[in-house]
Amino acid sequence: MNGSATAGEWAVDLTDVAKTYRGGVEALRGVSVRVRRGEVFGLLGPNGAGKSTLVKILMTVIRPTRATGTFLGLPVGHKPTLARVGYLPEHHRFPDYLTGRQVIDFYGALAGTPRRERKARASELLDTVGMTAWADKRVKGYSKGMRQRVGIAQALVNDPELVVLDEPTDGVDPVGRRDIRAIMTRMRDAGKTVLVNSHLLSELEMVSDRVSIMVQGKVAAEGTIDDLTLDKKQYELELVEEHAERARSHLLAALDGAGRLPDVNERPAGSGILHATLRSGEAVELHARTLRVRTTDAAVMQPMIDALRSRGATVASLRLIRPSLEDLFMAAVTDPTTGAAFAPGAAMKRKEPRP
Amino acid sequence: MTQTFAMLVDAYRELNSRKLFWVSLGLSVLVVLAFGALGVSETGFSILWWDFRHRFINTNLLPPEFFYKFLFFSFGIKFWLAWLASILALISTAGIIPDFVSGGSVELSLSKPIGRLRLFLTKYATGLLFATLQVAVFSLAAFILIGVRGKSWEPGLFLAVPIVVCFFSYLYALCALVGLVTRSTIAALLTTLLFWFLLFAVNVTDGLFVQQRERAVLQRESLVGRIERAERGTGAQLEKTERDRLLAAGETPPEADPSAPRPAAELDAANPILAMYRTRLVEAEKDSKTWAYWARVIMIAKTVLPKTAETVQLLERRLISGEEMDRFVRAVDDRPSRIGEDDDVPIDNREVQRRAVAALKTRPIWWVLGTSLAFEALVLGIASWIFCRRDF
DSSP: OOTTSOGGGEEEEEEEEEEEOTTSEEEEEEEEEEEETTOEEEEEOOTTSSHHHHHHHHTTSSOOSEEEEEETTEETTOGGGGGGEEEEOTTOOOOTTSBHHHHHHHHHHHTTOOHHHHHHHHHHHHHHTTOGGGTTSBGGGOOHHHHHHHHHHHHHTTOOSEEEEESTTTTOOHHHHHHHHHHHHHHHHTTOEEEEEOSOHHHHHHHOSEEEEEETTEEEEEEEHHHHHGGGOEEEEEEEOSOHHHHHHHHHHHHHHHOBOOGGGOEEOTTSOEEEEBTTSOEEEEOSSEEEESOSOGGGGHHHHHHHHHTTOEEEEEEEEOOOHHHHHHHHTBOTTTOSBOOSSOEEOOOOOOO | OHHHHHHHHHHHHHHHHOHHHHHHHHHHHHHHHHHHHEEEOSSEEEETTEEEEOSSSSTTTSOHHHHHHHHIIIIIIIIIIIIIHHHHHHHHHTTHHHHHTSTTTHHHHHTSSSOHHHHHHHHHHHHHHHHHHHHHHHHHHHHHHHHHHHSOOOGGGGGHHHHHHHHHHHHHHHHHHHHHHHOOHHHHHHHHHHHHHHHHHHHHHHHHHHHHHHHHHHHHHHHHHHHHHHHHHHHHHHHHHHHHHHHHTTOOOOOOOTTSOOOHHHHHHHOHHHHHHHHHHHHHHHHHHHHHHHHHHHHHHHHHSOOHHHHHHHHHHHHSOHHHHHHHHHHHOOSOOOBOTTSSSOBOHHHHHHHHHHHHHTSOHHHHHHHHHHHHHHHHHHHHHHHHHOOO
């Protein structure tokens, strides 16, 4: 998290948000999130992590058990603030008897947008989302992707300062996804804030300035993708070798050349990946023909290359790589003690033992 | 204002999309046209161009304006709007709240800068729009018809709009509450219809108990009168017999003292029917107390429930005067009215009816509307509280 922004620069500034549903389901367990004005912020997490609950608390659809902080500078739950916000809920359902244009007009009116402004913006937005030809047809004849496009348009009809999109590309074809990404980018360029909640990590990676990864009702990681991956960058060395056994032998020799610690720290993973540590402290992963060394120091790699050359092995590539958002996500949702992914769903409140 | 207007326009669009709304409206127009096909003349009545001679239905006994007003209230309001059209309205509108609070729909509305209470109450009001439009169209058509055919321009007909909407709102409040809690249209509709049936049963029981109470009171009054008359007659007979006996014996009979009545035992011994009347009087007094008790019990039950039938009856009170109705009743039923003709103490059935109707009509308007609206406010209050507190 970049803490240098002043209080007025935060579109969303939440501290210690908790929500426990009846029955003891703890959807949120003290979440703190900050979204800067004018950025695209991605909210990630597995099913039941509490992303939609957090968004619904912001939109006053759900009442928090506990929440402090501000939303566009005013306390969370302040209804008039919502006139400055656009929202596309997940699995939304528009009244079947309305046309696309009427949907945009109706929700714009509910947001308090004056009639003339609504009319003008509806046509403009229908054009933006590529729905002009279907504008006056009833929603019940729309495909899922078309409904999603109209949903995006209605979220923007009040020219919001902040738009909250819950799974905006759900059911949308690749062209539509590109259009939606373009809309988000345009909004950011216009100084608006976009809070987007999506399972499509590659989509988020392309547009998000910062992300927050939620797991079981808590924020597991938050920051820019660069911040989050800074200490996770690594060198990847790949061999050209047809026989896997020979390749492995070359790579083990390369590790020995770089000073591999004795077997105490080595642990083979289920997929045949060998984890090891160098004397200089760097963690190493040995795959079939690939070696990954957790370092950004090129000097660490030199002894390995020397060792490989001395054995006549051919190096296909050596590059400094950054983990993908998916890698970050998987790391965040994996229990470090067991190496397995956390069970999906929210946490259950522990019952206090009776005295 | 923009938001409320948008919700009302949306409600109209929603109704417009429901075929049942137009079916119901079409049927309303048909009912009014059916009234238009009926006519009344000096000799009888007519349907379209066919004339029928009738002893009671003619302008000599029934003025045309009364004829049409009576048709409007008895069939148009009581039968069509307060029964059939209301059932159609409930079927059409029962889904409004469950659809509104279903997943994927309510989030969009709740995320707008509108208070939850306002949102819910506006949505509830849009449900009443159905009934309002139906009654308004029906009343307007009936107003024109009665004006043209009966030569009586009666603006009081438009009172049907608030009264029928008020009646419908009692039921729709419960429908909204059940729809909100269960999110099921079927559950909301069935519960409301069941509740309406309960109200109907309570109302019928109330009418029955009041009638029985009035019958017992009338019987007691009748018996008291009969006993007084029989006592006077028997006393006079005994007096005459005593007087004749003394005169025959050459004695002068004493002056009769009206302040010193004869003992009941002596009278009963002289006239056995008096003893029977007294026994019946004790029974009638007991009956009177029993029915008065049960009428009170049902009255208390009715006080906490909405009074659908009585609310609709308010229109009759306003449109048709008691005098007009009495004249009509006398005209159509001039036969002597008796019940228990095989009984020793016959009762005038028409008088029982008249007293029961009068007793029901003495219930004040504030009681009919006030307690019903209090029930509606309570149900709506609970529904609003749930809506405002619920996580969607």
